[in-house]
Amino acid sequence: MEVQLELALSSGSGKGSDPNQDCDQRKKRSFEEAFMGVKKKDVDDLHETLPLLIWDGNEEKKQQFDGELLEQKHIPKLAISNNREDNFVVVGWPPVKSWRRQFCHQISHRECTTNYVNVENNGGGGGGGRGSNSMYVKVKMEGVGITRKLNLSVHRSYHSLTAKLIAMFGICEENVEKYKLTYQDKEGHWLLARDVPWETFIHSVQRLKLQKMATTFYS
Amino acid sequence: MAYSFPEEVLEHVFSFLSSDKDRNAVSLVCKSWYEIERWCRRRIFVGNCYAVSPGEAAFRGFQPRAGGLGRLRVPVDRGDVGAYPLLEEIKLKRMVVTDECLELISKSFKNFKVLVLSSCEGFTTDGLASIAANCRHLRELDLRESEVEDLSGHWLSHFPDNCTSLVSLNMSCLGSEVSFSALERLVARSPNLRTLRLNRAVPLEKLANLIRRAPQLVELGTGAYSAEIRSDILLNLTEAFSACKQLKGLSGFWDVVPAYLPAMYSVCSGITSLNLSYATIQSFDLVKLVTQCRNLQRLWVLDYIEDSGLEALASSCKDLQELRVFPSDPFGAEPNVSLTEQGLVSVSEGCPKLQSVLYFCRQMSNAALISIAKNRPKMVRFRLCIIEPRAPDYLTLEPLDAGFGAIVENCKELRRLSLSGLLTDRVFKYIGTHAKKLEMLSIAFAGDSDLGLHHVLSGCESLRKLEIRDCPFGDKALLANAAKLETMRSLWMSSCSVSYGACKLLGQKMPTLNVEVIDERGPPDSRPDSCPVERLYVYRMVAGRRVDMPGFVWTMDDEDSGLRFS
Numbered sequence: 006m007e008v009q010l011e012l013a014l015s016s017g018s019g020k021g022s023d024p025n026q027d028c029d030q031r032k033k034r035s036f037e038e039a040f041m042g043v044k045k046k047d048v049d050d051l052h053e054t055l056p057l058l059i060w061d062g063n064e065e066k067k068q069q070f071d072g073e074l075l076e077q078k079h080i081p082k083l084a085i086s087n088n089r090e091d092n093f094v095v096v097g098w099p100p101v102k103s104w105r106r107q108f109c110h111q112i113s114h115r116e117c118t119t120n121y122v123n124v125e126n127n128g129g130g131g132g133g134g135r136g137s138n139s140m141y142v143k144v145k146m147e148g149v150g151i152t153r154k155l156n157l158s159v160h161r162s163y164h165s166l167t168a169k170l171i172a173m174f175g176i177c178e179e180n181v182e183k184y185k186l187t188y189q190d191k192e193g194h195w196l197l198a199r200d201v202p203w204e205t206f207i208h209s210v211q212r213l214k215l216q217k218m219a220t221t222f223y224s
Numbered sequence: 225m226a227y228s229f230p231e232e233v234l235e236h237v238f239s240f241l242s243s244d245k246d247r248n249a250v251s252l253v254c255k256s257w258y259e260i261e262r263w264c265r266r267r268i269f270v271g272n273c274y275a276v277s278p279g280e281a282a283f284r285g286f287q288p289r290a291g292g293l294g295r296l297r298v299p300v301d302r303g304d305v306g307a308y309p310l311l312e313e314i315k316l317k318r319m320v321v322t323d324e325c326l327e328l329i330s331k332s333f334k335n336f337k338v339l340v341l342s343s344c345e346g347f348t349t350d351g352l353a354s355i356a357a358n359c360r361h362l363r364e365l366d367l368r369e370s371e372v373e374d375l376s377g378h379w380l381s382h383f384p385d386n387c388t389s390l391v392s393l394n395m396s397c398l399g400s401e402v403s404f405s406a407l408e409r410l411v412a413r414s415p416n417l418r419t420l421r422l423n424r425a426v427p428l429e430k431l432a433n434l435i436r437r438a439p440q441l442v443e444l445g446t447g448a449y450s451a452e453i454r455s456d457i458l459l460n461l462t463e464a465f466s467a468c469k470q471l472k473g474l475s476g477f478w479d480v481v482p483a484y485l486p487a488m489y490s491v492c493s494g495i496t497s498l499n500l501s502y503a504t505i506q507s508f509d510l511v512k513l514v515t516q517c518r519n520l521q522r523l524w525v526l527d528y529i530e531d532s533g534l535e536a537l538a539s540s541c542k543d544l545q546e547l548r549v550f551p552s553d554p555f556g557a558e559p560n561v562s563l564t565e566q567g568l569v570s571v572s573e574g575c576p577k578l579q580s581v582l583y584f585c586r587q588m589s590n591a592a593l594i595s596i597a598k599n600r601p602k603m604v605r606f607r608l609c610i611i612e613p614r615a616p617d618y619l620t621l622e623p624l625d626a627g628f629g630a631i632v633e634n635c636k637e638l639r640r641l642s643l644s645g646l647l648t649d650r651v652f653k654y655i656g657t658h659a660k661k662l663e664m665l666s667i668a669f670a671g672d673s674d675l676g677l678h679h680v681l682s683g684c685e686s687l688r689k690l691e692i693r694d695c696p697f698g699d700k701a702l703l704a705n706a707a708k709l710e711t712m713r714s715l716w717m718s719s720c721s722v723s724y725g726a727c728k729l730l731g732q733k734m735p736t737l738n739v740e741v742i743d744e745r746g747p748p749d750s751r752p753d754s755c756p757v758e759r760l761y762v763y764r765m766v767a768g769r770r771v772d773m774p775g776f777v778w779t780m781d782d783e784d785s786g787l788r789f790s
Binding site: 095097098099100101102104105106108109112113159160161162164165168203204 | 528609
């Protein structure tokens with residue numbers, strides 16, 4: 006089993022080929038940049054300095070403790086990735102114990118198998134980037150022409166989902182109050198997202214819509 | 225020496241020594257003291273098997289894992305079980321242990337009481353069956369984080385009916401289901417059972433039955449904490465928990481269904497240690513539980529707790545000493561939860577006894593670190609992992625030198641530090657200047673030059689363990705501080721700029737050190753001396769060079785050839 010680690014870089018390395026990929030990070034300014042004047046340093050040059058190592062899943066067994074970097078003694082093979090989309094991956098970082106790594110992998114796997122949502126795309130079939138860890142849904146904001154796509158599997162709370170939506174659509178602070186988050190469930194009904202617990206929401210959501218408060222509830 | 229006491233007298237004197245450190249010191253005085261000491265030694269702790277030639281390490285069947293670490297404090301006779309007739313305890317860390325070995329232990333030591341295998345591997349549940357079956361006085365069986373080949377759950381049924389001595393059982397790392405009735409009977413006939421850590425396969429519906437049989441439990445690790453929501457299960461569980469008046473520690477909590485958390489509320493006020501690091505539940509539910517535990521001293525939790533949850537923790541748990549926040553999605557490109565530096569700052573503000581921190585997050589600022597440092601000058605362990613390598617202060621985009629500098633300057637009792645984020649040589653200057661009590665330091669993707677390493681090696685007087693990866697540290701600092709390495713337990717450097725030539729030189733200059741080059745590209749002398757090595761491991765030698773190294777490890781020794789193969 007080949008496990009590929011990706012850097013947590015904001016430029017979204019390694020997923021370039023995926024048409025569903027949220028590439029707004031690269032192209033659009035984030036909410037903070039647009040509305041708070043914070044400049045993001047171009048972190049692309051960091052790619053150059055990091056080692057190019059692919060991590061074979063078997064090596065995982067010898068990984069280190071969280072916080073203890075280097076008690077693993079088994080050395081991963083120095084190899085070039087077959088996957089052309091791959092940029093640089095860092096082995097053994099962050100320093101998480103192997104069983105915790107597996108546990109995290111299980112979390113995202115479980116999310117995928119129970120919540121897998123088939124997202125339409127242009128003949129591509131199937132959803133998210135690497136296939137197993139994503140849960141992309143369409144998001145429409147009232148008044149905005151283009152429908153976006155969002156990976157729900159990375160979110161664990163309404164708080165983080167909302168923050169993501171605000172950033173994605175560039176909603177400024179005073180306008181945040183003017184929109185309600187609604188979702189379409191498996192039966193096709195449109196419901197108010199915050200009316201239900203997160204668990205219920207995430208298990209039934211098919212698509213999202215940010216609706217202006219003044220409009221009628223059901224479209 | 226002119227002085228000599230009769231052996232019996234020495235033996236009697238030594239029997240008062242309980243600390244491993246003292247025992248170790250005694251056994252190194254002279255041969256006769258060594259012999260006498262081992263006769264009455266009751267415990268063996270093997271933490272770093274590099275320190276002693278592994279051929280001698282313990283008994284037949286104990287093989288230090290190739291490249292594994294362990295601390296063997298007392299040399300053990302080769303293959304001679306009779307060397308330690310009174311042996312009662314064996315604690316091993318990161319070693320390969322076979323079923324044959326476990327069987328040997330179980331049959332050889334009549335008084336054997338304690339077996340702790342921490343992050344070990346190489347054995348199966350058959351080995352556990354031997355221990356269960358043969359160790360009549362077994363008190364403690366702790367398999368923490370070991371990788372056990374799980375052939376079946378039947379091993380537990382091997383505990384004989386007259387085994388009533390169990391005090392502690394930790395089987396949380398096992399995968400397969402044990403016979404529940406055997407487990408129940410074992411628990412029922414162990415009146416001294418204080419610690420019970422179940423594995424995930426023990427279902428929640430049955431947990432109440434177990435707890436009911438052991439109301440004296442002090443530490444409980446649940447199995448999977450989920451079941452379909454039924455009021456009878458909830459009621460049962462609530463009643464069972466309420467009878468556990470002595471419960472202080474809780475762990476387990478795989479697959480939590482929040483509806484069942486209230487079952488534990490009655491014991492929360494007594495809880496001092498809570499490990500929720502597998503509980504994949506929302507901040508809201510975590511907070512409800514955690515804020516009930518007013519006497520909490522230690523909390524391990526996933527980053528689902530978020531900043532808001534940590535703020536609630538800071539308001540409720542004023543006795544908190546240790547906080548560990550683990551990442552739920554360490555390899556995701558984007559944050560999946562709202563956990564930032566702010567959460568840690570809140571806890572540092574609200575919890576006056578906070579002294580030990582392990583925190584994974586995705587952003588940090590100098591301001592936050594300075595705040596934390598000023599809030600908690602009594603910090604002893606501070607391990608920060610900013611997930612993105614070389615991440616700068618997200619507000620100012622500067623390196624985090626000032627922040628970590630404040631930590632070492634204010635926290636004068638700091639013994640352990642792990643760095644992350646964007647760091648220059650300057651942070652190492654601060655560390656060398658201020659971190660006088662620092663014993664263990666972990667560094668990754670940091671520094672600009674050898675000067676960084678030099679500051680640490682020349683300034684940190686108490687340094688024992690140093691581990692470094694992916695830093696531009698090289699020959700100059702290493703060789704200039706060679707003598708320092710003799711005062712340390714170990715130095716580990718991987719993907720740095722230390723050349724093979726320097727390793728050879730170090731090995732030649734320092735005969736009391738083991739200098740090992742670990743390189744999978746093949747023998748280092750097939751490459752130029754100036755070529756950097758993949759990994760370097762240097763440690764104090766206690767009993768001569770290793771001879772059993774795997775094929776990718778080479779020792780630099782003091783012979784002219786400069787290289788000895790395993």
